[in-house]
Amino acid sequence: MSRDGSEPDASRGPDRPGGPDDDRDGLRPTPVSSALAWAGVGVVGGLLLRFAVGRLGAVAPLVTLPQGLAFALLAAILGYVAWATRRSLRGRGSRLAAHQAVNRFLLGRASALVSALALGGYLAYGLTWIGDPAERADDRLVGSLVAAGCALAAVVAGLLLERACRVPPSERAGS
Known part of the structure; x- marks a missing residue:
């Protein structure tokens, strides 16, 4: 029986929609457009932060090296896991x-989208500080x-981890 309660269609095969190779119901890798959309949300957040801090007269946060290194470490870990998974x-x-493959797939997806937001x-x-005469603007x-x-590297590594979790077609047909 299929999900909708009907009998399985005997005409469905490996090369037809709904056959064993059809991933419509499975997990698909995140499209790059989704990562770009989250990066766009991050851009809005970054701009809002800069202008809200200026409006409130507060001290603007300083982005330090460890923040970037955290994303570099994430990218290195994701890259290694992608290599080992593949x-x-x-x-x-x-x-x-x-x-384990599903967990790694979801780790790659979550990491890619959160890193895109941070990117x-x-x-x-950072770009709002170009030409600003404020102290420590540079x-x-x-x-x-x-x-x-570094966040861009983490996005790429996350997307690669997702794609590394794909089962080769030869093994899909055999299972």
């Missing part, structure tokens, strides 16, 4: 259980751009 799914390492925020916040610009670059 290796195990291609039969060159220990086998990966289905729930947009850091980028917008430090805020450089720190923000470094953090944005």
